[in-house]
Structures are given as C-alpha cells and as structure tokens.
Amino acid sequence: MERTFFLIIIISGVLFFFIFVKSLNQTKIVQTLRLNIKAEPKTMDPRKGGEQYSSQMHFLFFEGLVKLYPDGSIKLAQAESYELSEDNLQITFHLRDTVWSNNTPVTAYDFEQSWKDILDPKFPSLQSNLFSPIKNADAAKQGLIPLDEVGIKAIDAKTLRITLDKPTPYLFKLLACSSFSPVNIKNDRQNSNWADHAGLNFLCNGPYLLEKWDHENQIIAISNPHYRKTQDLRPKKIIFNVIKNDQITLQMFEKGLIDVIGDSLTSIPLDAVPSLEKKWTISRKPRASTLLITLNTEKFPFNHPKIRRAFGLAINRQELIGSFGKGIKKSILADYINIAYQASMSATNLVPPCLKENRHRSFFKDNDVVQAKTFLEEAMVELGISREIFDSVILYYYSRTFGADELMQKLQQQWLNALDIFIKIEYLDSKTIMDKLIKGDYHMCFMRRDALYNDPMSVLERFKYKDYIKNYSNWENQEYIRLLDKSFYEQSDARSQILEQAERIFLNEMPVIPLYHEDYIYIINPNLKYKVPLSGDRLLLPLSFEDQGC
Template sequence: MKYIVIFVLIIVGAFFFFPFIKPKSKMSVLRLNMKTEPKTMDPRKGVDRYSMQMHFLFFEGLVKAYPDQSMKLAQAKSYEVSEDKLTYTFHLRDTVWSNNTPVTAYDFEQTWKDILRSDFPSMSASLFSSIKNADAAKQGLVSLDEVGIKAIDAKTLVITLGIPNPYLFKLLSFSAFFPVNIENDRKNPHWPEKVGPNFLCNGPYLLEKWIPSNQVVAKRNPQYRKTEDLHPEKIIFNIVENDAITLEMFEKGLVDVIGDCLTSIPLEALPDLEKKWSISRAPKPSSLFINLNTDKVPFNNSKIRRALGLAINRRELIEISGMDQNQANLSATSMIPPCLKENRCCSFFKDHDIIQARVLLEEGLKELGLTKEVFASVVLYYYAYSSGTNKLMQIIQQQWLKALDLFIKIECLEFGVAIDKLIRRDYSMGFACWIAMFDDPMNSLGKFKSKMHATNFCNWESPEYTQLLNQSFYEEGEARLDILEQAEKVFLSEMPYIPLYHEDYVYIINPRLPFTIPLWCNDRMLIPSKGTK
C-alpha cells in the first residue's frame, strides 16, 4: 500500500532517519513538548501515543518501517516464509541490550507470550490474533505452549500463523511487538518505573532522565546496532499540558516543533501564526469519534445510535477545527481515514441528515418502549484532546439539541480517567481519538472483530462483520480492500461509534534550527520550507 503508518511516529521518524548537521561546538539536541506523562515505558502495556513515543526510542523489533515507504529488517538479519505463508522463521542479528547482554529469540517469545497471558494487563493482544492460538490463549482456553510463537534457539524465532496475514510485517514494526529483556523483567519487575541500571533497552536511545510530570530526556544508546540511520545525540521532552504555553515556548525558541501528535497549535492562534511562520499540513491517519456502549440503554438500539450520528453537522466541526475546508474527505462519513486505504474515499451515510435522524430516533425509542427522558441520565465524557475540544463538544451538544430536541450532558475528564472509563466500559458515551498503529484499514476494523478485544470499547460485534474480516486475510490488493469496505459498511450501518472527522497534521518546525529536521507524518518525511513568511 502507498502509506506506511506507524502510530505516533510523527516525530520518531525524524529521530531515526535524518542526517543531523552537528555544529562543531554544540551537541545536537532536539527539544519537544508533550501534553501528558507517558502511562508506561513498557512496550507490552502502552497504547497511548505518549507511551508509544517512548517505546520507539528505547526499543526495537524484528523489522522497522522507514519514511521512504520501505520496510527493513532491524533486530532480524534474515527470514524465510513457508510456501503456505503460515510459518515465518526469523534469524536475529548479534545485537545487545544496553547492559551489553545479547538480545535473544527467547526475549521475543516470552515478551509476546506475556501479552497473551489471560491475566496480563495489555491492550495490544488483539494485534496478535492472526498468530495460531493467540486469541484462545488470551481467553485462557489453551496454554501458551500451544501459541505459534517459538524460539528454536537464542537466534531463531518461528512464528506460526493460524491464517495468512498480508500485513504481518507492518504489525511487526509496531511497538507492541518490541521485546523486553526477560531475565531482567523477571528479576526486576518494576524496571519500567524509573531511570537506572535496570532500565534495559535495545533501541537507539537510553532513558537518561525522567522527572514525573515534568521532563523525559533520552540520550543516544552506544550499544545500539550499527546502522546508516543517524540520530540526534539527545532528545528532551518537556511535559506541558497547556497548548498556549507550548506555543509561547516555541516562539521563544525553547521548543523545536509544534503541531505534531504530541502537541497542538491553539486554533485561535493560527491566523497570526500564518503571518510569521511557514505552516505545513499533511494527511494524518487519525479519526475523532464518539464511542457508544452498546450494552447500555438506549445505545443497545442501532436506530438510536444512527440517529445521533446522522444528526451531526461534520462540516461545522471541521470549520472550528482549523483544518482545510477544501478537503471534503476529512468529513467522517466513513470509518477509515482515506490515507489508510490508498485514498479511496467512500461515504457510507449522508452527513447532517436531520430528517432521517428524527425518524430513526422515534422508531428506536418506540422499539425500546422509552421516551426522550432516557437521555436525562446520559453523560458524554471527553478529555482535552486539543485546545478546541471543549468547543467541539459544546457544538455537538447544541447540534443534537437543535436537530433532535435532546440535551445530553457533557463532562471533561483528565485524560487517564477518561481512557480508564472506556477500558472498564464504565460509560455510555465517550469521546476518543484513534491514530493508526500501522498502515492498514485493520487498525480500526480489527478491534471490533470480537467483544473480547480489549480496545473494543463499544462492546459490539457482528457475525457478518467478523466473516468479512476473516475473508479479507485470504485476499490481496483491490479485492481485499473491497472486502474491508464491505465490513466498514456493515459497521456504519449499526454505528457502534459515531465518526466525527478525520484529521490533518497542522504543524510548524523552527526554521532556525542548526540542523535539518524532516518531520515524519504517517508515511512521509515532510520538510517545510525554511524561513518566516
């Protein structure tokens, strides 16, 4: 496919793959902000963008995705594939952990099997579904010994699939498939919690400093494998929640990039910024939506879910987002961002269809034997995704009131609290943003294959939908995309979540940097023109 998308790699690509021009008397340092603390430094557990940013710095998997749309071997030096495309044998390089002990196939095997333990707190287990018996092991139905992951010796890892997987290498480049040092993990289970000799890495960086809620500093790992990739010597992340403060730091030269996936540019500041800076935009494999808990009344009725979805005016939402009004494909009348499916733009329902929304609401309430009073106890929970999120939620609230005569309460929560509600299914309506982990529509589609998947926050599943996803594993190219679009149509016909809009990156790089910094937005390195306007 055209796009190589790695979750939260808008900045990581710049870390890994660009030539820094090092000044003679100054260390090459990249200074960035991020809105909140990484939830975990353990790649087995983290799914938030801030944690994954760290995982791509400190760890490395079998393969690596590059911004020139190529996929290259990383910790693996070679591999073989069986004729039926079900068995992959990887041979590891002679690489070491940051304490100079060998990275082994046993580290990969046990790390992945940890994720598949039924009692292990990981949100990434569904990504392993195509591996033989992975789902069954996570459900506690078979032992981990029956899972198709096996270290034959210290340098040979065999992966046996239950079904062919046309996007396997894209998955393997994602941070959930990075290894941890298993011997260290068993001896020092709290290693991810602080800087020190027990924080062992195999990626290009070491954790030099971590001041909770304040700063994370990464420095180049001298034990990292030899590669032509060049890296800055140090990367400093300041943890700053407020967008206005981050903008002020940028204008004072204290931050080198704003508008990446770790920060946002305040929308109200864009008109003035455009007079002073070169503002760049790029497609983003990201969607904003409202999860609906289909196990909760009244969202156990698909007509009510669709009524709320059809009543929304997405063009109005895009207008307040500060994104390009000319890009009609940003309006999410689809589930998958076009950049994840070779820019195929499909619309599966009519935006702002008030007449149909009213009909569906009336029919749905009648089927449940309820009145509009049922919405009096409903709360839409959200978190401050960007500086404009509060306004976004208020506009959606007003659109529902105007179109459907429904007043739905909204409540802003701290990011971790909001996500925890989704994870525990302790909600009826919950706003969220999803950024692609890898370059494939299955990023979004796969998590709804079963209610058992940890990231299926909507508790929705459909036999027809599951059958289509299973069928897609045996197809490639256009035929596969056609099947996945059929699944997308099934999903949106029941609308377990309400898509709002797909995003663009809107970002600025300091043109006065003493080195060149291509910014990797999803698939490409983007090098904005230098100088101010």
C-alpha cells in the same frame, strides 16, 4: 611562478576553510534535537506500553524484528532475513548479530519470552490484542491454554519462528509496533525495576541509550554505540523537556529553545495561530485518528440501529468543523481539542483515508436530516416509544482544555433542530468515563480513537467481538466477523474491497458516530537542515536532509 603557486595555496586554503566550516555546521545540525513532551511517559518497558508518550520512548530505546521508515516502508531491523511457508502460516526470522547496550547478544529467546510475557494473563499489558493473529495468543491471554502452546518459538539463539492462526497480510505492520520489541530477559528477571530509571540496569537494543530521566522534568537520549550499523541519519542527542503548559512550550519555541511544536508530543495554543502564521510555516500531515461518539448498543433505545443512524445522520459535520481548508481559526472542533490538531475532513466513514492509501470513501450522507427523521419515526413506532424516552440520555465527554463545552452544545443544538430531541451533556474526568465505558454504564460518549498500526484492520478489528475490552459499544455482527476473517486470505484490491464491505455493514448499524478525521498541525524550526518526520503517535527516525548535498 611563485606568485601563482602562493595564489593556488591561498585559494585552496579558503576552499578548505569553507568546506571545513560547512562540515562543522552539518555535524552540528545533527548533534542535538530539542523537544518538549506534555506528560511523563507511564512506562519505559515496551511490553507495558499503550499511550503516545511511552511509545515515543520505546521506539528510541528498543527495536523489533522490523522497523517503520519515514517514507512508509517497513524494513528488516533486528532480523536479517526470513522465510515464509507456502501456506503463509509460518514465518521464520533469522536475527542479525546485534547486542544489548551492555554488549551481550540479543537472542531469539529474548523475543520469545518478551512476547509471551505480554500474553500472560497476569501481565499488565494494554496491547495484547496486537498478537491476536499468532496461533493461540488470545486463548493464552484468557488463561485457557498454557503459554507453551502459543505459536512463538525460539528454535535457537538466532532463529525465531512464528506460527499464525491464519494468513495475516498486515503482519509486518504489526511487527513494526513497539510492543513487539524485546527486552533483555535475564536483566528483567534479575532487576524487576530496570525500566523505572536511567542507569546500568536500563538495557536496550535501539538507536539510543537513556542517559538521564529526571522524572516529571527531563529525559535525555544519546546515541547507542552498540546499535547495529546503518546508514540512517540521527541526532546524537535528543532532549525531551516535560512541559505541560502549552504557552510555555510556545515561548520556548519562539526563543529557539526547542525545535518542533505541534507534533504528537506537544500542542500549539490555537489562539496563537493567527500571529504564528505571520512568522512561521505551519505544516500539516494526515493522522490516523478519528473523533467520534461511541453508542452503547446494549442500552435501550440505542440497541436499535435506526435510532443510532438517526442521531448519526442528523449531524452537520461541516458546520462543526467549519469550511474545510479555510484555516484553523474556522474550526469549532479545533477549538475543542486545542492541541495542535485540525480537522482534515468530515468522517462519513470509519477508517481514516490515510490508512487506505488516501482513498476517501463515503458510506453515508452528512447532514441527511430527512433520512434521519425517517429512521427516528420508524424506530419509535417499532419500539413503541415516544421522544420522552431520551430525557434520561446523557452524552458524556472529557477534555483537558477549553472548547469541549461549545462543541457539545453545538451537537446538542443540531439534534434538537433536526430530531426535536434534547440530549443532556455532562463533563466527567477521564478516569470516571473509562470506568463507565468498560462497565457499559452509559448511552453516549464523545472520544478520540487512534490507529495503532498503518492498516484498516487497526480500526476495524476493535469491533470484531463484543467482549473486546476496547469495543465499548458492545456491538457484534456475524457478517462483519465473516468479512474480516475472509480478508486474511486476500491481497491488494480484493482485500480492500472486502474490508470496505465490512465498513459499510458497520456504518449501516452505526455503533459509533464518526465526526471527523484529524491532521497534525505543526511547526519545525526553519534553521534545521533536516526533516523531522511524524507518524502515528511519534516522530520517526531516521531523519532526512532537506539539502541533499548534506
């Protein structure tokens, strides 16, 4: 009897030990996530964001009314509930009892003033266009009306009312963007440089605190003990090393010093892929990003749509990107970008399929040389010009890595073969190119365009009006505008069909020439017991366990 009793104790002890060790391991695996980041975030202030490195930080340190989750769903975050008016023009949010990192309440007044700061004509925000659906937002940003007339109103400390110009089916997708996060207004007014460094003045309401910001070197985020209670799984600490050199990042990954490479924040050197494929599992995920050639529709002869279509249809995209699905090493475009993205598919459309529930709709034929020649000949007759007019045309491009020259030369060769036109190419630094784009001092420019939120409108709305700051093509079409406006009053399939009609009009006139839509190409440390989900320009939290037993 005693022997049996002691045996039970021993077995129980062994089981307890293994459970304890497993518990320790599970606790350990979510303690710290180690990442590299290629560049210093330009700002920690979510009102001033606009580039990927800053956006990643904003989603860690701040939180808006709603939040995007790894499965693509959008859930209430700082908001506890909401009511929508019958005409879908007014939405009232009721806030949770949440606090800032100094334990003072987050209020509707913080939301109201943070958003109105962005819409102030003097405020340096790159994302004010996201607020366009809100009543009078655009007019206020242009300085035409006072901010008090914008449809953003804190009814009381816990109630925020938004009034829209028209129903907005994608409103919650917009609200999930980091620009809609609040800042602590009292702190902002008292400490204007609060976002420049870590410290007591860096007040935030997101899942993490800024523990350390060693500029150009390292950023450390730790769990915010004042963050609202959720069931979300997150690391207790995230360490970002600012490492610009891709080879160093690769070496750190192979030595186990970082956990992910090739996400939206780092790059995989493509010449290393063959050896990496033998040791690691290389994963892909669609990315709402398109490489394209922007055409200045106000610059002769590209003011003629048949000229633009001729150049667009003459391109052999499959020749550029290599045979789809045959690997990274086959892609000329992947050689160009050299930043861990790989062509997913030829872009015979404008909106990436991942923004349309993976519906792939082609609006023109790739490598349609016969039709391209027809358009060119018709346009030259209509304009009374010859091929010599293109002698002064230059295709501008910029790149931080090798490979861009080869890609430009390939496009140059394709146009020469198909259209008997030689287009000069010229490399410029990004600052010079942006200046030319804004001033309209160009004919053609090669660039990447990323969606800001998960809806086709994120791409289509940029070209609605010619005076939009990021509509570098200076293109405008009244029927296109009418269809975009009409889409606000439709839902589901009816809305999708209207937006695709608009997309067809756009590509029939081709103010930009789409080349291809990108994928993420990344590797995650196989010893991690949880998935590190990626979306848009950032990793998403919460994380999810591979092993459901965890």
